Amino acid sequence: MTAYRFVQVDVFTSVPFGGNQLAVFTDARELDDRRMLAIAREMNYSESTFIFPTSTPGADWRVRIFTPGGEVPFAGHPTLGTAFVLADAGMLKPAAETTTMVLELGVGLIPVELRRGAQGIDLVTMEQKLPRYGPVFQDAGLVAEALSIPAAEITGAGLPMEVVWTGLHFLMVPVCSLKAMQRMRVNLDAFERIFADLPTNLLYAFCRETVAAAAQVHARMFAPGINVPEDPATGSASGCLGAYLARHGLLPEGPTARLVAEQGLEMQRPSRILIEVRRRGEEITAIRVGGQVVKVAEGWLFA
Secondary structure (H helix, E strand, C coil): CCEEEEEEEEECCCCCCCCEEEEEECCCCCCCHHHHHHHHHHHCCCEEEEEECCCCCCCCEEEEEEECCEEECCCHHHHHHHHHHHHHCCCCCCCCCEEEEEEEECCEEEEEEEEEECCEEEEEEEEECCCEEEEEECCHHHHHHHHCCCCHHHHCCCCCEEEEECCCEEEEEECCCHHHHHHCCCCHHHHHHHHHHCCCCCEEEEECCCCCCCCCEEEEEEEHHHCEEEECCCHHHHHHHHHHHHHCCCCCCCCEEEEEEEECHHHCCCEEEEEEEEEECCEEEEEEEEECEEEEEEEEEEC
16 A cells, blocks of 8 residues: 545635635655546545646646546636645745746646735635636526526526636526525436536536625535535636626726625535636736635545
8 A cells, every 4th residue: 555645625715614625635646547536536525636746848736636526627726725735835935925836737727826924825816717608508497497496596687507618617507596596406317408518517506695795796516417516615617707797797897806706605614715807998818716725634545
């Protein structure tokens, strides 16, 4: 048996046992695809990450991301959490106030910035890929059936159900009320029928009614197709949310718009996700997503 060191962090939270759990394996050079998938299933979090040296110019480390269902090219909280672990472990030379690094992911190079305060790293932010927009899904009745809510909660929002990509594809589903969001339960048969002809099996539902006064969006993300029944915080989808809201004129005017999304409350893992959209006129020039990270455990896995 070989021992592999890992660090567990909670991402998009300032306190332990909130946000989204992540296991980071700090030296994965001896692990193959089969073993990494087996470890991700053993950890049984939304994602686990595996760190490798990189030979790609401009990158500091190579990171591979696995859900219990398989590898994904990009994900938000694993990117932020892995960057936090790298900086916290001294695997990258720290700066006085702000440390920057570039991670090589399956989707390409992702810049990450870590801000240091009096108590250590207090904010981690990544820049996602510029958005692409995919097909619009028309069958509100089927999506409503999949989420166990009335169809009027979707049609009444007056916005399209649209696929958006900023590194990973999501079907964005606008919903009228917080009450409907809190009552959502996945109907797996209907859920699978939604994605038969779409380039994703990830559904991100949101409404603009919130629990916390400091948040502007309440969100939930469902991905049973990759063995993630629900995700407590989804940074990759939050970038898509910023792009979607900008596209449909739902952000304040100006070159930089910022908002806060709350997620994970229904799972008793409250998460706070910071989203920033930068624009030149109507053109999006950058999308940044960030939050706080807390280390909760470290140890060795034997395999």
